[in-house]
Amino acid sequence: RAKWSRVVGVLREFEEGCSTSGHRLRQVVDAMAVEMHAGLASEGGSKLKMLLTFVDNLPNGNEKGLYYALDLGGTHFRVLRVHLKGTKQKILDHKVEKQAIPPHLLTGTSEELFGFIALTLKRFIEKEGDDFELQPVSRRDLGFTFSFPVRQTSVSSGFLIKWTKGFAIEDMVGKDVAECLQSARTMLGLDVRVAALINDSAGTLALGHYHDEDTMVAVIIGTGTNACYIERADAIIKCQGLISNSGGMVINMEWGNFWSSHLPRTPYDVDLDAESPNPYDQGFEKMISGMYLGDIVRRVILRMAKEADLFGEVGKSLSEPFTLRTPLMCAMHQDESSDLREVARIMEETLEVSNIPLRVRRLVVRVCDAVTRRAARLAAAGIVGILKKIGRDGKGGSSSNSSEGVRRTVVAIEGGLYENYSLFREYMRDALEEILGEEMSQNVVLRLSQDGSGLGAALLAAAVSSSS
């Protein structure tokens, strides 16, 4: 009995630590908007890097031709070919090939990684022809989605600032990403040109905008998390005299690194961070994205197990980081069987604990719920922070023009976590409504985007090629 109340105590304490009241969410909204300002005011002015993408024109449906894209940034690597008809029908005739990245390449050398990428591209191009009735092309334009923090020097070049999401290829930091691909390509005799170097959120924004011109913001919630949005060029104070044809520019926020004392942080987050390869880094991402959610849950279960000898001797799997992957955590959370047998099965298979009583299974579900609820609500607060910055939160902020009334804003969201985790989506939508109020939130559309990170790169390659 005393043991059981200790276990419940661990849960209660955790739930309190994760709490995201409406008041707290509004503090996060304000902090996000403030940090965005700071990051745009000066280089290094905020933990939010607010990186320039040099993308000032988003595709509008008039683009024509055959374009390629490479998409690297998480667990998978994709190669795409897109045929744009330029008819404004906005149908993307495309072909995608997806491959898992061999794990040893995540920590090897840049030559090995880019050798692999270029070879995959070459094989893909060599297979082309039959399904696209086109004349052979002399030069191929490529959009390269590289979803790590990059300091852009132009729309098609930039160097890697740091790795995230488990990648650690030291020799690559500080190198020009497009050049790395260029040398691998040259070695293979491939005739392609990187027309646009972007990240996944910019790709998602480009695809979103292609379909719906009210799309102003894109958010990625997959293995990692990030956001980008369209900013007025004159608001980018750190870069005076910026040349922009449209008067706007896509800003890559790198919001995974956002931090504020208002974020509800628990001791489990502190430990996860300390044991990660990038401590003190990507604090927002570590509370929100798929790479981490399962592991926070595991840590809480481990603590419960130790506190009260819940499962007898604690097996090795429960003590080992990242044994509980987020998709499995999601399956436990959404287990609808009356005896929570999925929870029991997953716990047994992945964490080596068996004969779990029903009341313990219920606690596990509550842990999952607390972790996911916090993640989704923080992501929603982040989005409202962006809306506030661009004067689209309905509050008539400094940059909004009240005579225009409240405008509809679409937020394109992409990523395996958002796509596959329905409770996450529900919590996010609820939080958005809670922060903005029911009426205002009607003007904000959260739209699931798919393949935007790759398709968007091809679209941007097209938009850049046709404007140059």
Ligand code: ADP
């Ligand atoms: P990446 O971000 O790796 O490029 P995705 O956007 O497909 O690729 O996201 C994959 C991530 O999404 C996984 O790492 C996992 O954390 C999360 N994910 C995938 N499937 C599910 C699921 N069914 N439930 C919850 N999370 C999932």
